């Protein structure tokens with residue numbers, strides 16, 4: 395009878411664990427699935443389900459960013475014509491673009507329904523399937539947080555399962571014990587939990603595990619000494635590659651012009667930024683906080699749209715006046731409450747000083763270049779040339795730098811180790827056909843390929859693993 399009770403207990407435990415597991419993983423999916431059904435039944439007739447292309451109505455991807463107030467967005471979905479009549483800015487903008495097409499009203503959708511639809515819209519924007527390291531991408535979503543969330547879930551599950559295993563082992567041992575007592579009528583001596591945990595078998599397993607872990611950490615640390623894969627320093631300006639390279643589709647080479655022509659890729663000078671930011675002076679994310687740093691660097695007066703004469707001889711007080719005036723005038727124009735303006739001026743001016751001066755290096759002048767923090771850095775004894783890879787080798791930036799267009803802050807994607815360079819040289823075929831750079835090689839290899847002696851020519855075959863090619 396006792397045995398039955400234990401069996402029931404184990405069973406209950408399993409059920410609890412299982413339902414807990416399914417709950418924690420599927421709560422999110424339930425919303426998305428409910429949203430999908432609602433979308434199909436009510437919205438799919440006019441809005442494309444890829445969320446990126448227009449149909450009868452606009453693409454819905456990223457729609458929450460286009461509405462200042464979430465409540466207005468909900469109201470729009472329930473009664474769009476009412477919103478237009480009320481004079482709401484976004485509603486008016488939409489109507490100007492899409493009239494006379496009228497969106498159906500959905501007065502019966504609850505807040506939860508709409509939240510679910512929006513969850514589905516966002517979910518559709520996350521790239522699906524295996525992440526492709528090479529080739530540019532057209533998506534600007536960043537799925538990094540989900541990854542770390544998943545890792546926490548795994549650790550948690552592991553702990554729960556381990557605990558469960560111990561409990562079950564204990565129960566089974568109890569059952570066996572009782573069985574034995576029942577059959578033989580005598581009670582043998584029992585091991586306590588403490589005795590089991592300190593037994594030879596368990597102890598040697600723990601020691602083995604410790605050695606393996608310590609060993610692998612040491613090896614990892616030793617081989618990555620001096621290298622910094624994943625290095626992601628905070629930059630003096632909140633420049634985002636997502637905004638520029640993905641959302642606004644500016645070509646990498648527009649800014650990193652050197653990559654095509656020379657050894658170095660080069661960080662663009664602030665004058666390149668000015669090509670656009672002479673006109674785009676107030677940012678949608680930071681207002682004046684970040685863009686003013688560019689003006690202070692090159693000596694552009696945004697109040698008058700003129701470059702300041704003899705800027706590098708101007709006293710800091712005078713420079714400060716020009717830019718704090720800009721900051722407060724913009725604050726007033728963008729309805730920042732009066733009592734917050736003074737603080738805004740101080741904060742933003744401090745940010746400018748911090749971004750453009752470097753006291754440790756003895757640079758106290760606001761004028762002069764932005765001090766970007768260098769991320770990739772090979773040791774001096776290695777020779778690496780961008781144009782060789784980008785122009786001659788026809789490689790995409792992303793093959794070595796990852797999807798930079800999806801990085802809000804750039805991080806070093808590749809290890810930049812010798813093994814990394816050599817592996818790629820062993821695997822990558824040389825693209826002879828269109829470059830003419832290797833006509834001599836091409837002659838020889840062409841013959842061999844024709845005679846079926848070889849089916850490909852890798853970088854290694856043309857000497858890409860010889861020491862002196864990469865080392866001075």
Ligand code: HEC
Nearest residue numbers: 436437440450451452457460471488492493495496497498
């Ligand atoms: C009959 C076609 C039609 C249907 C059905 C429809 N819409 Fe629309 N939707 C439009 C049109 C057209 C616009 C552009 C504004 C206008 O002309 O009123 C729009 C605009 C929107 C916008 C504003 C987009 C932006 O960029 O700010 C949202 C949000 C939206 N619709 C959500 C929905 C949702 C959610 C549903 C389903 C519950 C839905 N729509 C069903 C036609 C439709």
Ligand code: HEC
Nearest residue numbers: 638639644645646649661766768769770791795798799804
């Ligand atoms: C609008 C100009 C602009 C565009 C377009 C642009 N970048 Fe950048 N890039 C910068 C600036 C400025 C920095 C330095 C600040 C930083 O690290 O974010 C930078 C930094 C980098 C770095 C790190 C440099 C280092 O210090 O090691 C890499 C790698 C890079 N960009 C690659 C790319 C790739 C690949 C693309 C195209 C997908 C691209 N960039 C598009 C302006 C641009």
Ligand code: HEC
Nearest residue numbers: 632633642644662666667670676677678679680681684685
């Ligand atoms: C080809 C045009 C172009 C160039 C070149 C360019 N930007 Fe931008 N930048 C944009 C656009 C478009 C936006 C989006 C504006 C917005 O969201 O309000 C933007 C946004 C920004 C923002 C965010 C502003 C905010 O508050 O939202 C910063 C910071 C910025 N750029 C810095 C730079 C820097 C630094 C450079 C030079 C290395 C640069 N940009 C070069 C077009 C450009």
Ligand code: HEC
Nearest residue numbers: 646650653658659660770771772778783784789790791794
């Ligand atoms: C074959 C791999 C590879 C490719 C392809 C590649 N890079 Fe690089 N990139 C590197 C390495 C390695 C460094 C570090 C160079 C150093 O420290 O001297 C680097 C450094 C940089 C830097 C920092 C400045 C510099 O030149 O040291 C920028 C910016 C950059 N790359 C942008 C780009 C862009 C943009 C493209 C595409 C047009 C690109 N890279 C293509 C490997 C590559």
Ligand code: HEC
Nearest residue numbers: 777778786787793814815818822824853856857858863864
């Ligand atoms: C993603 C693949 C890839 C990576 C990573 C890579 N390379 Fe290359 N590399 C190539 C290709 C492709 C060529 C051949 C270009 C051509 O057609 O000449 C090349 C050519 C070279 C050459 C000229 C070889 C010759 O025989 O003329 C040098 C030097 C070189 N790479 C150095 C490096 C160094 C140093 C690194 C690491 C910091 C590196 N490469 C990483 C793909 C790569």
Ligand code: HEC
Nearest residue numbers: 621773776810811812815816819858859860861863864865
């Ligand atoms: C394709 C380019 C490439 C070739 C070919 C190459 N190396 Fe390297 N080597 C590198 C890079 C990149 C590093 C820097 C690695 C780092 O910083 O961790 C390096 C580092 C080294 C180091 C310093 C040790 C270290 O880990 O920093 C030695 C020694 C070395 N290489 C020897 C050689 C010898 C010997 C050969 C010929 C058999 C050779 N290399 C061929 C790219 C190359």
